[in-house]
Amino acid sequence: MPVDSFHTSGHSPGPEVSPPTALSPGANNAFIGLQCHLCKTPFPAEALYVCDRCLGPLEPVYDYGAIRLTREEIAKRPKSLWRYRELLPIVGQPRTGFNAGFTPLVRCDRLAERLGVDELYIKDDSVNHPTLSYKDRVVAVAATRAVELGFKVLACASTGNLANSVAAHAARLGLECCVFIPDNLEAGKLLGSAIFGPTILAIAGNYDDVNRLCTQVADRYGWGFVNINLRSYYAEGAKTYGFEIVEQLGWRYPRHVVSPVAGGTLLPRILRGFRELREVGLVDGELPRVHAAQAAGCAPVVRALEAGLEYPEPVRPDTIAKSIAIGNPADGYQVIQSVRATGGSGVAVSDPQIIDAIRLLAETEGIFTEPAGGTTLAGAVDLIQRGLIPRDESLVVCVTGNGYKTAEVVSDRLAAPVRLSRAFKEFEAWWEARQAIA
Ligand SMILES: *Cc1c(COP(=O)(O)O)cnc(C)c1O
Ligand SMILES: [Zn+2]
Numbered sequence: 001m002p003v004d005s006f007h008t009s010g011h012s013p014g015p016e017v018s019p020p021t022a023l024s025p026g027a028n029n030a031f032i033g034l035q036c037h038l039c040k041t042p043f044p045a046e047a048l049y050v051c052d053r054c055l056g057p058l059e060p061v062y063d064y065g066a067i068r069l070t071r072e073e074i075a076k077r078p079k080s081l082w083r084y085r086e087l088l089p090i091v092g093q094p095r096t097g098f099n100a101g102f103t104p105l106v107r108c109d110r111l112a113e114r115l116g117v118d119e120l121y122i123k124d125d126s127v128n129h130p131t132l133s134y135k136d137r138v139v140a141v142a143a144t145r146a147v148e149l150g151f152k153v154l155a156c157a158s159t160g161n162l163a164n165s166v167a168a169h170a171a172r173l174g175l176e177c178c179v180f181i182p183d184n185l186e187a188g189k190l191l192g193s194a195i196f197g198p199t200i201l202a203i204a205g206n207y208d209d210v211n212r213l214c215t216q217v218a219d220r221y222g223w224g225f226v227n228i229n230l231r232s233y234y235a236e237g238a239k240t241y242g243f244e245i246v247e248q249l250g251w252r253y254p255r256h257v258v259s260p261v262a263g264g265t266l267l268p269r270i271l272r273g274f275r276e277l278r279e280v281g282l283v284d285g286e287l288p289r290v291h292a293a294q295a296a297g298c299a300p301v302v303r304a305l306e307a308g309l310e311y312p313e314p315v316r317p318d319t320i321a322k323s324i325a326i327g328n329p330a331d332g333y334q335v336i337q338s339v340r341a342t343g344g345s346g347v348a349v350s351d352p353q354i355i356d357a358i359r360l361l362a363e364t365e366g367i368f369t370e371p372a373g374g375t376t377l378a379g380a381v382d383l384i385q386r387g388l389i390p391r392d393e394s395l396v397v398c399v400t401g402n403g404y405k406t407a408e409v410v411s412d413r414l415a416a417p418v419r420l421s422r423a424f425k426e427f428e429a430w431w432e433a434r435q436a437i438a
Contacts, residue, residue, distance in 0.1 A: 029086045030063040034232055037334070045089065047149055047229040057331065058232045060089035064279045071251055071282060081137055081240035087276055088141055088240075089233050095147045096169050097140020099129040101240050105248035105396070111364040115384055119394040121254070122361070123245055125401070126369050130168045131192060132402035133161035133323075134241060134266060141237035142226035143169040151224030152176055157214035158227075159207050159262065159323045160189030161401055166226055167196035178223065180210050185322060188405035206317055208328045227263070227330075235331070238266045242273025245396055251283050255393035256344075258291045258380045260372045260400055261301050262324035264331030267292055268338040270398075288396075291344040291389070292335055293379030295319035295354060295371070298327055301335050302346035310336060320351045320409050321371035323401055345388050349378035357381065358403060358410060368403035376400075 034043040038056030049058055067086045077083040081101025082094045104124045112120035125134040139162070146154055154170040155178045156162050163179035170177035177198035181190075182205060193200055203210045211228075218225045226234045246253060253274060259267040271290050277283045294302045297319030300312035312332035317325035329335065339346060349357075354374035361367050361377055369377075380397045383389040403410070420426050 029088075029091070030066040031089050031091060032061045032063055034058040035061045045091075047151075047224065049229055049231040057235075057334070060232060060236055062087060062276075064276070067280045069280055069282060071247075074247065074282075081140060081237065081244075084240055084243045087243070087273075087280070089236050090141065090144050090148060092148060094140070095144040096173055097136065097144070100136040100140040101128070102244060103128050105245060106365065106367065108365050111361065114360065114364055115381060117384060117389070117391045117395060119254075121245075121249075121394075121396045122365065122367060122399050123241065123396055124367060124399050125241070126367065126373065126399050126403070131161070131164040132405065133165065134238070134398075134400040135161045135165040136169075137240050138162075138234045138237035138265065139165040139169050139226055142224075142230045142234035143173060143175075145233040146175070146224040146226070146230055147173060149224070149230075151230075153178060153221075153223040155179065155214070155217070155223045155225045156227050157207070157211040157225065159325060160185045160192075160405070161323050162227060163198075163200070164189065164192035164196075164405075167193045167198040170198060171196040180214050180217075182206050182210055182322075186406045186408055188407060189322075192405055207326050208314070208317075211328075211330075227265075231330070235265045235269055238269035239273035239276065241266065241398070242270035243277060245270070246274065246277055246283050249394075253283065253285050253288050254396045256289050256291065256383075256389050256395040257398065258293055258347075258376045258383065258389075258395070259398045260324050260376050261292045261294050261335050262326045262329065262372075264301065264329040264333075264335040266398070266400070268331060268334040271338045271342065287342055289344040290338055290342045291379065291383055292339050292346045293376045294346070294348050295321040295324060295375050296348040296350050297321075298325045299346075299348035300327060301329060301332050302348040304332065304336055305339060305346035312336070319354075319371075321354055321375050322406075323370060324372045324375060345383060347379040347382050349375055349382060353378040353382075355410060355413065359413075361399070362403070367399060369399045370401040370403050370406040371409055372401045373399035373403075 033045045036051035036056040037059050039054045079102040106122045108120045128136040153176040156166045157180050163181050179198050180201045183202040218228045298317035300315045304312040314328035317327045354371050357378035358374035376398050
């Protein structure tokens with residue numbers, strides 16, 4: 001295993017340990033095993049993701065009573081997602097992601113003023129480490145668990161950002177890597193994987209086609225697909241986004257969170273994170289309302305919320321928000337449950353609204369997000385206007401990806417640079433002419 005060259009924050013990577021054969025509860029942490037989210041049947045902590053009795057998703061179980069975490073203890077730890085390690089499904093030491101997570105929670109007063117609200121924050125995973133999206137959280141956990149379980153090939157079905165993160169983490173762990181993506185991704189997304197040297201399979205089809213293929217590959221070849229057979233571990237990494245919001249607000253809940261929804265991992269895990277912090281005594285109060293934002297061109301969860309359905313009906317995606325263009329979300333049921341349980345809402349926004357929101361965020365707060373972040377901000381604007389987010393209640397808008405990867409969606413709408421020679425006179429003439437107009 002290579003020396004941990006990424007980490008700069010004093011986190012000890014710990015001794016090398018061979019993959020565990022069995023889990024002993026409470027040995028390293030309170031992680032006990034897996035259980036079915038629906039029928040609660042217990043399963044061992046292996047690369048299992050679906051219940052063989054009811055086909056429900058499997059999720060890790062913890063012995064919360066055994067967790068003795070205090071705010072003071074957490075504050076002493078390095079600023080990465082591993083500061084909540086007791087609530088993450090690994091048994092040994094973290095192997096990667098030593099600088100993933102603990103991204104800025106930015107108080108946005110200029111944006112708040114424009115929207116006419118009192119207290120607005122952006123949770124900014126556009127600067128997550130190492131690949132500039134929320135996916136570095138889920139991959140840090142899944143890749144660590146993949147090493148613990150002895151996988152030699154790390155793989156994924158991706159809309160772009162996940163492939164970037166899997167490729168980067170596989171590179172630093174020295175694992176073989178194979179990423180599957182739709183063949184129509186933005187240039188920056190493709191580059192952001194290719195630079196790390198994985199095998200990239202660009203499949204003729206949309207994400208849902210890619211995912212179907214990958215499920216067959218995972219069954220046949222036994223590779224570690226972070227979002228398929230390692231999904232139970234992967235999804236847990238997303239809880240850290242919720243943990244950090246609470247810690248960074250000074251150990252309190254906001255009243256509202258607006259989250260994007262693609263496959264439906266993030267939104268329910270933000271809520272699971274909120275609940276767990278209360279369970280282990282780190283925060284109290286009323287849970288936030290969690291709102292789901294999707295692009296109108298791919299809004300199966302929002303449509304299901306509007307229609308009163310329990311499960312989304314699959315759709316064929318057609319939107320510029322490619323990283324969240326999943327027509328058949330694996331965790332759609334859990335998103336719908338989470339939104340309803342907290343009294344949140346669903347909101348679908350058009351591609352022009354998404355672009356306007358990307359520009360609004362950039363021009364008011366200096367944050368450059370991709371269309372997924374434009375979707376959540378546009379969704380928040382709509383919910384505020386409809387009175388579903390009252391103007392005097394605190395609000396966190398999730399920004400999950402970076403705009404530099406999707407330059408093509410805004411580049412032809414931006415002001416071109418003023419082109420001049422080196423001569424001062426030319427500058428002066430241009431400046432005078434401009435003053436005259438103004
Ligand atoms: C993957 C992704 C999401 C959310 O995906 P879920 O599958 O719903 O967790 C949101 N934003 C960006 C930028 C993403 O890459
Ligand atoms: Zn079950």
